[in-house]
Amino acid sequence: MASIQTIFQYPSSSTTTTLFTSSLSIFSIPTLPSYISVKSTFTCFSSSSSSLSSSSITDRAEIRLGLPSKGRMASETLELLKDCQLSVRQVNPRQYVAEIPQLSNLEVWFQRPKDIVRKLLSGDLDLGIMGLDTLSEFGQGDEDLILVHDALDYGDCHLSIAIPKYGIFENINSLSELAQMPQWTKEKPLRVATSFNYLGPKFMKEKGFEHVTFSTADGALEAAPAMGIADAIVDLVSSGTTLRENNLKEIEGGIILESQAVLVASKKSLIQREGVLDTTHEILERLEAHLRAAGNCKYEGR
Ligand SMILES: Nc1ncnc2c1ncn2[C@@H]1O[C@H](COP(=O)(O)OP(=O)(O)OP(=O)(O)O)[C@@H](O)[C@H]1O
Numbered sequence: 001m002a003s004i005q006t007i008f009q010y011p012s013s014s015t016t017t018t019l020f021t022s023s024l025s026i027f028s029i030p031t032l033p034s035y036i037s038v039k040s041t042f043t044c045f046s047s048s049s050s051s052l053s054s055s056s057i058t059d060r061a062e063i064r065l066g067l068p069s070k071g072r073m074a075s076e077t078l079e080l081l082k083d084c085q086l087s088v089r090q091v092n093p094r095q096y097v098a099e100i101p102q103l104s105n106l107e108v109w110f111q112r113p114k115d116i117v118r119k120l121l122s123g124d125l126d127l128g129i130m131g132l133d134t135l136s137e138f139g140q141g142d143e144d145l146i147l148v149h150d151a152l153d154y155g156d157c158h159l160s161i162a163i164p165k166y167g168i169f170e171n172i173n174s175l176s177e178l179a180q181m182p183q184w185t186k187e188k189p190l191r192v193a194t195s196f197n198y199l200g201p202k203f204m205k206e207k208g209f210e211h212v213t214f215s216t217a218d219g220a221l222e223a224a225p226a227m228g229i230a231d232a233i234v235d236l237v238s239s240g241t242t243l244r245e246n247n248l249k250e251i252e253g254g255i256i257l258e259s260q261a262v263l264v265a266s267k268k269s270l271i272q273r274e275g276v277l278d279t280t281h282e283i284l285e286r287l288e289a290h291l292r293a294a295g296n297c298k299y300e301g302r
């Protein structure tokens, strides 16, 4: 990864706004697909199109960091922060607020990852950690969401389209073959089940699928083809076991997004709320130091 200066660039304007610089080297965004509209090669998760953001800077004094409250990301997020000497001190595990003694004036709020994105946009959080998939789905490229660190090295998975291994799909092995199947017509479109109601349709449209409809479900999507509810699914994959166990397969060109845990900030907070920039910088430096050391350990261990 190239060493670059940490400059937040706001692609909606022609100027580059330097919020802070350092010798950190963690801002390159690897392979985000074009429809996610990261216009700079580093630092900014942004699009000039949709704007969900309605945040206004309220007059609260404390800085708020949103962390996943439960699920896959929760414990690894706490472990990562602990490894960075940023221990989250929770008075009681059922309480949703906590503190990090090393970061003064910071409140930690435990929330569902999708709600962290929503609350960054509404101005109720200043910083947050979630999967890039959640950021992309619920942030919808909003300009106020700044990707501060794009690779926290856990929560790896990818969002992908999957189809049955059997029946009319037996010899279909790529997205273009799927698109060209004569079965999909206006009257009988390709039916896709997904909980990614923004990224799924956006991807299929970009890939030129004309006759396609979407249905939504929150879990166990892999059952939809066998139940006859859908022809294909768009869902997260990590080990691939769930797809295999349900007789489904990924296809060439069908990966929508590679995801892992990321640190995100509200641009408005960074600019307008006192202390957010310094706190972000502090967290970033600690993350970078830890991840660099961990990376070296991995390398030495090989
Ligand atoms: N195999 C996987 N399946 C789903 N998510 C995964 C997987 N591997 C890593 N992840 C990451 O974990 C996140 C899911 O976290 P979690 O299990 O807490 O669900 P959630 O975001 O609260 O969603 P839900 O409301 O569906 O429970 C994903 O957004 C993704 O970034």
Ligand SMILES: O=P(O)(O)OC[C@H]1O[C@H](OP(=O)(O)OP(=O)(O)O)[C@H](O)[C@@H]1O
Residues within 6 Å of the ligand: 218, 219, 220, 221, 222, 235, 236, 237, 238, 239, 240, 241, 242, 243
């Ligand atoms: O590739 P794998 O390692 O098998 O992981 C992928 C599965 O994990 C997630 O589901 P989860 O376990 O969260 O249950 P859910 O279907 O109820 O959301 C995801 O939605 C896939 O179903």
